[in-house]
Amino acid sequence: LEGLPLEVRTRSGQPWAPRWERIDGFDYWLDLQSGQKTGFYLDQRLQHAAVARHCAGKRVLDAFCNQGSFALHAARAGATEVLGLDSADEAIAQARLNAERNRVSATFTAANVFDWLNDPARATEPKWDVIVLDPPPFAKSKSALEGALRGYKDINLRAMQRLVPGGLLATYTCSHHMQDAELRSVVAQAAADAERSAGELRRTQTANAALDRVKLSDDVRLAIEDVMKPGSSVIISDNGLSNETGKFTDFI
Secondary structure, rough: OOOOOOOOOOOOOOOOOEEEEEEEEHOOOOOOOOOOOOOOOOOHHHHHHHHHOOOOOOEEEEEEEOHHHHHHHHOOOOEEEEEOOOOOHHHHHHHHHHHHOOOOOOOEEEEHHHHHHHOOOHHHHOEEEEEOOOOOOOOOOHHHHHHHHHHHHHHHHHHHHHHEEEEEEEOOOOOOOOOHHHHHHHHHHHHHHHOOEEEEEEEEEOOOOOOOOOOEEEEEEEOOOOOOOOOOOOOOOOOOEOOOOOOEEEOO
């Protein structure tokens, strides 16, 4: 639109050589100039640690893992098994390199997350204690929102079906055109279809500086519970979701 030439370069004109960078206690191999997008999503740094607090002794699935940040944090926090999935071969190769460099045990597989979750083979496999869904934006324009809502509902439904009773689902969206109420609605619908009760454990908002410094992309993190655990200090519902209304009910 501005008539500017299409190019990737640094301000100095000198190439930015790929290198190891230390971020939140982990070494990451970053290739900012030719890697996938920025190669690392700094706006999710606080979420990596927040989810990791729930991963000790758990089986953890990190879907749309990019360089594996959620997976690495979960592994170091004491998860018994960690699997990261991403459709980009380059991202998976870097995630494996990161795991080796940081001496943590995590497996990374190149796969389309939708296809992987829909594979009939999943039905015979153990379910996961913690699932992270951090997909790329499904709605890059207002006209794509309707299809994006279907995509978010489907991916959350499939994830809920692969969670153990009392499991934790950490689900995020970076779609600029998707509002908080819309995301909550599709996740509630997914929970109803999966016949799971759902209570909101925590909601976060992350500034999406790439799009707008004022508007926020709404990230919602949910705990999926079949039975309320006595003595729990989190905000969660005892039956969570009304299958008749498809809306969340929160109790303190």
